[in-house]
Amino acid sequence: MSDTITFSQEISNLLHATEGEPLKTCIQCGTCSGTCPVAGYMDHTPRLIISMINRGMKEEVLESNTFWYCASCYHCTVRCPQDINITELMYALKRYSIWKSKYKEGLxxxxxxxxxxxxxxxxxxxxxxxxxxxxxxxxxxxxxxxxxxxxxxxxxxxxxxxxxxxxxxxxxxxxxxxxxxxxxxxx
Ligand code: SF4
Ligand code: SF4
Known part of the structure; x- marks a missing residue:
């Protein structure tokens, strides 16, 4: 087994996952994006950002404005059929981004x-x-x-x-x- 922690595992740790990686259970149904009131302003929809995390696209995710535009309304979280806490994910990405000092210029x-x-x-x-x-x-x-x-x-x-x-x-x-x-x- 590799000792290197993946981006998806890092983010799961920030979500205080007690088991496994919650983001890996995403079925890409798009309910979160369809229900998000600010998706139109985001570089990538919530569904896409989860897919990008799972594919290890760390740089692209951190460059995105998606989590900075999240209004913490919890609509996505209460509607996700996989019980993924997408709102908490957006907070985790903000914390991670500031912690690593990596974010898009001008945000x-x-x-x-x-x-x-x-x-x-x-x-x-x-x-x-x-x-x-x-x-x-x-x-x-x-x-x-x-x-x-x-x-x-x-x-x-x-x-x-x-x-x-x-x-x-x-x-x-x-x-x-x-x-x-x-x-x-x-x-
Ligand atoms: S609603 Fe849940 S399962 Fe569907 S795409 Fe969003 S995070 Fe994935
Ligand atoms: S909590 Fe954030 S990502 Fe989820 S629906 Fe609301 S604004 Fe969109």
Whole structure:
């Protein structure tokens, strides 16, 4: 038996598979792709991305925007006849992609995710004005102005805090996070 772990096995490990490789049970029925509300924006549909993983097409999968466009709606997961957790697969691919620092140039998802995680580690709270620069400049001028207008209205109505805040017992929160995600370089 070969000691080299395949891409499909690596991804199965990230899915915390208790036995076998769940992705290998995919029958390529296409229910996931047919039910996915954002499949039209993806480079490859969920069905195809699973086929590519099973065929060991690691570079092509990591270059894809598919998992960054996933809206985590779980439609595919509840409808899959093979009980494959496709939503969790999309999360696993995001984690893997950031872990390996391999993703398509110009995607908003990786930068946004990193900013979000750093912010949560530092304060325990989400604060939109810190997150906005990771995506707002990729919009056209008109959309950018609409975003700014929307944010100003929320601010004036008190729905957006003026200053960022921190949770109590942040040190304990960080300790807990450190048990579930690698914190190196993020603090
Ligand atoms: S719905 Fe399930 S079995 Fe069908 S293609 Fe998608 S992952 Fe494979
Ligand atoms: S969970 Fe993601 S991949 Fe599945 S249907 Fe929803 S958006 Fe599509």
């Amino acid at each position: 908003i998802g990786p930068t946004f995710s990193e900013s979000f995680v750093k912010m949560i580690i530092r304060s325990g709270r989400s604060y939109e004005p810190i997150l906005a620069p990771s995506y707002i400049f990729s919009f056209g001028m008109r959309d950018m102005l609409l975003e700014v207008q929307g944010a100003t209205e929320l601010l004036l109505k008190g729905r957006l805090p003026v200053l960022p805040s921190r949770i109590k017992r942040l040190d304990k929160f960080k300790k807990m996070l450190g048990r579930i995600i690698p914190m190196g370089g993020l603090e």
